[in-house]
Amino acid sequence: MYVFFLQEILDFNHFDSERTPEEEFKMELFCVLTNQIEHNCIGGTLKDYIVGLGIVERAIAYITKHAPCVKPTLLRTDSDELKEFISRPSLKYILRFLTGLASKHEATQLAISKDIIPIIHRLEQVSSDEHVGSLAENLLEALCTDEATATRVQEVRDFTRAEKKRLAMATREKQLDALGMRTNEKGQVTAKGSILQKIEKLRDETGLTCFICREGYACQPAKVLGIYTFTKRCNVEEFELKSRKTIGYTTVTHFNVVHVDCHTSAIRLARGRDEWERASLQNANTRCNGLLPLWGPDVSEAAFSACMTRHSSYMQESTQRCDISFPSSIHDLKMILMRFAWERSFHDDAGGGGPQSNMHFVPYLLFYAVYLLLSSRSTARDCKTLIAYLTAAPSDKWLECGYEVEGPLYMLSISLALHSHETWNKHKLAHLKRLIAVAQARHISPSVLCKALLSQSDRQTKDYIVYHPFLMMWALIDLIYSVLFKSVSTPKEEDWSISLFDYIRKNDEAMLKSTDTILQTFTEEFLPCTRFGEFCDVAGK
Known part of the structure; x- marks a missing residue:
């Protein structure tokens, strides 16, 4: 009966053009409902019923109709047609309730996997004020609970990765040609005279790279890279019996990596804006209040220590002067691992960043804890x-x-x-x-x-x-x-x-x-x- 009550707002084209605050509230309730359905027999029956009402089919038809044409090439994520699509009011709600319905439900996963996985993957790569990229990432992660669908998602992601590599190689060849060089059949770069000395600058980056200058340790081995993080104050143990709970902090991330120098330069150019307000625009519109430095193989200890001191001051400020120590960092690590084990959300605090982003972050959070331990x-x-x-x-x-x-x-x-x-x-x-x-x-x-x-x-x-x-x-x-x-x-x-x-x-x-x-x-x-x-x-x- 509740779903019938919501049928009137599930006309997505009408919702885009003539929605009311009451209809937006109903749509929000439907998203909450679908994401709270338990993963058991009763929950599966309810999801089957919702799918039977044609809601999933209607949502897929809406996405297929309004999404820009997805061709087997690497498409720009800042095109006008894509911007128009992600600005549609219904899209964020559709991604949210499809995520709830698709989680461990084969019928929904099969319906979605037929046509729109490439579209969802394309949305995964964009940033917007509505956090469409994070919502799309969450939907793909929900689809990965089925082996066949997970394979399809991985194929689409692998294609994008290969296409990016192909375009990067094409750009590299163009740069080589401008310098009077070329690549032979064996993949070797050939050139004349002093030009060979410039080849080192064209080495491929295979690890972490700054999303501003697109360079990493291969091109800039001595520059400190950092990870944008969001930290908030919290109780470290919810079952602690003391009336006054032990206070600590918990950290999440969208795993956007940036040179500390590039971050500083970007902030300096953003006159009249708060440091983290400006940084969030570069962090896929995800809130951040810290920049955890990484100690690269050729980064000097002095440079790393200076950046770590700066990060500690960020932590002190964002946690209202919590104790930044080895035990508190282990609690931080514990709580991010508990989000995986208890299947809790990662993006609620910062508005972005999903399971993959935060799993990439785990070893570096442990690295920070070990640094405090050794210190x-x-x-x-x-x-x-x-x-x-x-x-x-x-x-x-x-x-x-x-x-x-x-x-x-x-x-x-x-x-x-x-x-x-x-x-x-x-x-x-x-x-x-x-x-x-x-x-x-x-x-x-x-x-x-x-x-x-x-x-x-x-x-x-x-x-x-x-x-x-x-x-x-x-x-x-x-x-x-x-x-x-x-x-x-x-x-x-x-x-x-x-x-x-x-x-x-x-x-x-x-x-x-x-x-x-x-x-x-x-x-x-x-x-x-x-x-x-x-x-x-x-x-x-």
């Missing part, structure tokens, strides 16, 4: 605390620590900075047992310290959904070790933090590829698990 020289003490938690604490204390600020989720996250892959494998089952115990305790007693499970019903195994997010958190950490850090080697266990720091610093291209693999494996294999046995089968692989 504080507290590695030995923190390692001792972690080992004591894993080995010394009796099982009857597991439930109590589930309500502590530095409880199992914190200890799970801090292991990335302190323990090698081998040590993780040795203790990962101990981590898992404590997470399961905490899930049980928090489910039974979310607001009062649960010292023991007294009744027989309390001791019984609950539905898998109770343990699911905690199991996903564990799986995510295990994937980071097995995929992201599989090549990190260290002669001694106590040197893990240093080896990890150096590895992330020197392998930005590997970081991007590995985090894509982690997100794909996590989304396609772990999140769909509906039984503990199924989770164990996937984890055992």
Whole structure:
């Protein structure tokens, strides 16, 4: 009946031209409804009913009719026809409710995958005040929960990547020709005289590049790159029992990389505008209040330290003088990983940036935490605390620590900075047992310290959904070790933090590829698990 009530505002062409505030409110309600449908049998039935009403078909027809023609070439994202399309009031709502309906629902995914994936992918690359790019990215991520549809999405993205590379090579050939050079059949550049000295400037960038000057470490090895971030003040543990909660911060990103010098120059030219207001225009219209510096292989320590000091002042300002320390940075890392495990939104805070952007950010957030750890020289003490938690604490204390600020989720996250892959494998089952115990305790007693499970019903195994997010958190950490850090080697266990720091610093291209693999494996294999046995089968692989 509720959907029938909304039928009148689902005439999208009418909504574009003659909408009222009441109709906009109804459309907003429909988006909220579709995104809150649970991923179970009842939710699937409701989605089938909505699809049966023709709403998805109507939305697809609207997109197909009004979207600019998508040809098999790399099209400009700033064309007038595309600007006109993304400015249509109905589009943002359509992307939002299609995301909710497509999430783990095969019928909706198949309907969308027939015609409009290239259009949605094109929208993914644009920036607008309505954050259409982020909404399109979220829709594609929802479609990736189906294997066949995920393959189609990846094909479209791979084509765009290949087309960009082809155009870049064409531009390169044009530049070579202007300099009196050419590329032979073997791909070698040939030239005469002193012109050969200029070839170094034409090297291809394969890692992180500044989105303003389009250069990275290959062309500008000594310049500091940074990542635009958005940080806000928050409680670090929602289940903490103290009346006065421990305050920390949480950070998200759209993963736009820029030279610190380019950022400074752009801000200097933007007279009369706030620094971060100007930066947000370059950050795909996504809010930002920080610029996390990266220590490139050839960047001097003095240059990096100066940029890190500047970033710390940004953090102090955006968090209202929170303590910027190693423990608070681990809480920050913990909370971004919890967004993946609990399937929470990334773009609500900043208005942009989805799962892929923030997964790319994870190793650099850990890099920042390890930098603070090495600066504080507290590695030995923190390692001792972690080992004591894993080995010394009796099982009857597991439930109590589930309500502590530095409880199992914190200890799970801090292991990335302190323990090698081998040590993780040795203790990962101990981590898992404590997470399961905490899930049980928090489910039974979310607001009062649960010292023991007294009744027989309390001791019984609950539905898998109770343990699911905690199991996903564990799986995510295990994937980071097995995929992201599989090549990190260290002669001694106590040197893990240093080896990890150096590895992330020197392998930005590997970081991007590995985090894509982690997100794909996590989304396609772990999140769909509906039984503990199924989770164990996937984890055992």
